[in-house]
Amino acid sequence: MKMTYREAVRQAMHEALVADPRVFLMGEDVGKYGGSYACSLGFLEEFGPERIRDTPLSELGFVGAGIGAALGGLRPIVEVMTVNFSLLALDQIVNTAATLRHMSGGQFSVPLVVRMATGAGRQLAAQHSHSLENWYAHIPGIKVLAPATVADARGMLAPALADPDPVIIFEHAQLYNLEGEPAEDGHCDIATAALHREGADVSLVTYGGSLPKTLAAAGQLAAEGIAAEVIDLRVLRPLDMATIFHSVRKTHKAVVVDEGWKSGSLAAEVLARLAEECFYELDAPPARVCSAEVPIPYARHLEEAALPQPARIVAAVRRMLGK
Amino acid sequence: MTVPYDKPFAQKLLFDMLRIRRMEEKCAELYGAQKIRGFLHLYIGEEACVVGVLHALAPEDNIVATYREHGHALARGVPMNAIMAEMFGKRSGCSGGRGGSMHLFDAATRLYGGNAIVGGGLPLAVGLALADRMLGRRAVTACFFGEGAMAEGAFHESMNLAALWRLPVLFCCENNLYAMGTALARSESQTDLCAKAASYAMPTLKADGMDVVAVHEAAKLAAGHVRDGLGPFFLELQTYRYRAHSMFDPDLYRDKAEIEDWKARGPLHTFSARLKAEGKLTEEEFLALDARAEAEVQAAVDFAEAAEWEPVQDLLKDVHTPGAAP
Numbered sequence: 001m002k003m004t005y006r007e008a009v010r011q012a013m014h015e016a017l018v019a020d021p022r023v024f025l026m027g028e029d030v031g032k033y034g035g036s037y038a039c040s041l042g043f044l045e046e047f048g049p050e051r052i053r054d055t056p057l058s059e060l061g062f063v064g065a066g067i068g069a070a071l072g073g074l075r076p077i078v079e080v081m082t083v084n085f086s087l088l089a090l091d092q093i094v095n096t097a098a099t100l101r102h103m104s105g106g107q108f109s110v111p112l113v114v115r116m117a118t119g120a121g122r123q124l125a126a127q128h129s130h131s132l133e134n135w136y137a138h139i140p141g142i143k144v145l146a147p148a149t150v151a152d153a154r155g156m157l158a159p160a161l162a163d164p165d166p167v168i169i170f171e172h173a174q175l176y177n178l179e180g181e182p183a184e185d186g187h188c189d190i191a192t193a194a195l196h197r198e199g200a201d202v203s204l205v206t207y208g209g210s211l212p213k214t215l216a217a218a219g220q221l222a223a224e225g226i227a228a229e230v231i232d233l234r235v236l237r238p239l240d241m242a243t244i245f246h247s248v249r250k251t252h253k254a255v256v257v258d259e260g261w262k263s264g265s266l267a268a269e270v271l272a273r274l275a276e277e278c279f280y281e282l283d284a285p286p287a288r289v290c291s292a293e294v295p296i297p298y299a300r301h302l303e304e305a306a307l308p309q310p311a312r313i314v315a316a317v318r319r320m321l322g323k
Numbered sequence: 324m325t326v327p328y329d330k331p332f333a334q335k336l337l338f339d340m341l342r343i344r345r346m347e348e349k350c351a352e353l354y355g356a357q358k359i360r361g362f363l364h365l366y367i368g369e370e371a372c373v374v375g376v377l378h379a380l381a382p383e384d385n386i387v388a389t390y391r392e393h394g395h396a397l398a399r400g401v402p403m404n405a406i407m408a409e410m411f412g413k414r415s416g417c418s419g420g421r422g423g424s425m426h427l428f429d430a431a432t433r434l435y436g437g438n439a440i441v442g443g444g445l446p447l448a449v450g451l452a453l454a455d456r457m458l459g460r461r462a463v464t465a466c467f468f469g470e471g472a473m474a475e476g477a478f479h480e481s482m483n484l485a486a487l488w489r490l491p492v493l494f495c496c497e498n499n500l501y502a503m504g505t506a507l508a509r510s511e512s513q514t515d516l517c518a519k520a521a522s523y524a525m526p527t528l529k530a531d532g533m534d535v536v537a538v539h540e541a542a543k544l545a546a547g548h549v550r551d552g553l554g555p556f557f558l559e560l561q562t563y564r565y566r567a568h569s570m571f572d573p574d575l576y577r578d579k580a581e582i583e584d585w586k587a588r589g590p591l592h593t594f595s596a597r598l599k600a601e602g603k604l605t606e607e608e609f610l611a612l613d614a615r616a617e618a619e620v621q622a623a624v625d626f627a628e629a630a631e632w633e634p635v636q637d638l639l640k641d642v643h644t645p646g647a648a649p
């Protein structure tokens with residue numbers, strides 16, 4: 001059954017709330033407002049204010065409270081409106097959620113799920129356009145998911161909640177209106193990368209909001225007779241490199257598309273691992289299409305120029321193939 | 324209470340509010356036409372707050388504002404052309420087209436920006452005030468924020484620092500009762516905001532934010548205290564936004580009757596009615612002021628429309644200051 005990404009996120013949370021009384025949702029405007037991206041519309045009426053908990057503007061406090069609630073036996077889904085505001089909660093996520101299991105010598109696990117919108121593309125300017133998935137993917141002790149499809153938006157929450165450790169789910173704001181099909185049983189794994197399109201000429205590796213752009217680029221390349229393989233990372237920590245190595249052993253060329261800034265990006269990590277493990281398989285220096293190294297500008301034409309776009313992906317592939 | 328100002332000053336206050344109102348009504352229209360994009364947070368209904376406060380400040384004072392800051396920029400003296408061009412994303416905008424509606428900056432008038440992170444401006448205001456104090460300048464830093472920001476750690480840390488160090492900060496809370504869809508009583512254990520602020524051993528005052536006279540009188544007192552080196556002051560302006568939080572907000576969490584009640588207290592019509600009753604304004608004068616505001620808005624739109632786009636080759640500029648070591 002076709003549905004939007006937004007509806008898939010909503011259904012996944014609904015299913016979790018119905019299935020497990022320990023699950024509750026907490027965040028700014030998740031209740032009366034129905035979620036700033038309307039992912040929890042109607043939940044307050046159905047589950048009540050204890051389990052659909054509106055919070056004040058206190059990111060550090062309520063994310064930390066989510067950690068405590070998880071320790072105390074609940075299964076919180078904490079919604080941080082966007083990754084931009086998660087910076088106010090970074091301390092609790094990095095210094096507490098990610099470390100508790102290790103620092104306590106394995107005595108305490110933190111079964112917490114944090115969801116947040118991420119990404120640029122709506123002319124929201126520098127403070128509201130971050131793609132900082134990579135910052136979180138840097139941290140041992142947390143798992144990082146980036147659902148890029150309706151199936152993953154629908155399927156990733158249940159295994160994330162079942163995971164005994166903290167999981168962060170990044171929902172790209174440009175994807176909420178995307179339409180697609182969830183898996184028949186609604187489920188999926190949170191361990192592997194996914195092959196979206198097969199091709200023998202080049203491997204395009206991406207995640208999140210850049211997947212539709214990369215698929216569009218692959219379509220254009222096909223029209224030019226270049227067969228691009230498209231891989232969606234899905235899980236940003238830990239990375240499933242086996243799927244990427246497998247693809248590169250076939251195509252011998254890799255381009256990584258990442259909305260993060262190039263310096264210190266997730267794309268850099270993927271390329272480093274390719275260099276370490278797959279160096280002799282590569283027929284050309286691998287390439288990256290990332291955001292330009294500038295705070296995201298407001299003006300539309302400049303924002304477009306700052307972000308990865310299908311045309312830039314196509315150009316990078318052509319350059320690599322000498323076409 | 325009669326309006327304690329002479330006719331020119333009273334009309335100036337009215338005109339400043341009118342300019343904000345007319346400009347923002349046009350912004351809403353331009354958003355519909357997709358000339359202005361991104362987030363647009365309108366201040367309509369709250370104009371008395373900024374006009375009353377800014378007329379109590381001096382050119383050497385600093386202003387720190389939020390993403391709902393069109394009125395702050397305009398009342399501070401940023402040309403309407405530059406504000407409108409910014410919202411269009413043009414190079415001649417007050418932030419070069421890079422900031423947009425939420426990030427109006429202007430060094431000439433000491434407007435240190437629209438900050439779109441709730442509470443993000445408060446520590447900045449503390450630092451500006453610290454610089455003034457350490458450099459021996461007798462200036463006030465006015466920091467505007469919504470009541471929603473008072474739940475953030477940044478609020479508490481900033482209040483404490485300012486009070487501890489007796490810094491010249493005028494904290495102006497524009498309490499419009501809602502933080503997006505969250506009503507004050509659903510987000511604060513202590514809904515008396517002055518009581519909350521007073522716990523930092525700082526003087527506080529509430530004023531009717533729908534009445535430009537009440538705001539201005541309170542702001543003169545508060546700014547005087549701060550300027551005299553007596554430390555920070557917390558001013559709560561009780562107000563209401565007539566429009567949705569932003570253009571993305573369906574505004575389903577407020578009672579229509581509540582909105583209508585607040586509209587009956589509208590800062591523009593109540594003030595002009597008082598001035599008329601006191602013989603400080605005629606209907607002809609009002610219409611003339613309004614026509615002037617409308618003409619200024621139209622000129623600003625024409626300016627923004629005709630202004631140039633910045634060339635894409637300049638994308639990477641202004642990330643670092645030119646001349647800095649690479």
Ligand SMILES: Cc1ncc(C[n+]2csc(CCOP(=O)(O)OP(=O)(O)O)c2C)c(N)n1
Binds near residue numbers: 057468
């Ligand atoms: C740290 C942070 N959290 C969340 C948001 C999203 N957000 C923007 S404005 C807003 C409501 C703020 O309300 P208030 O401070 O009362 O100011 P108002 O908008 O009413 O002027 C929210 C939740 C944000 N911009 N920054």
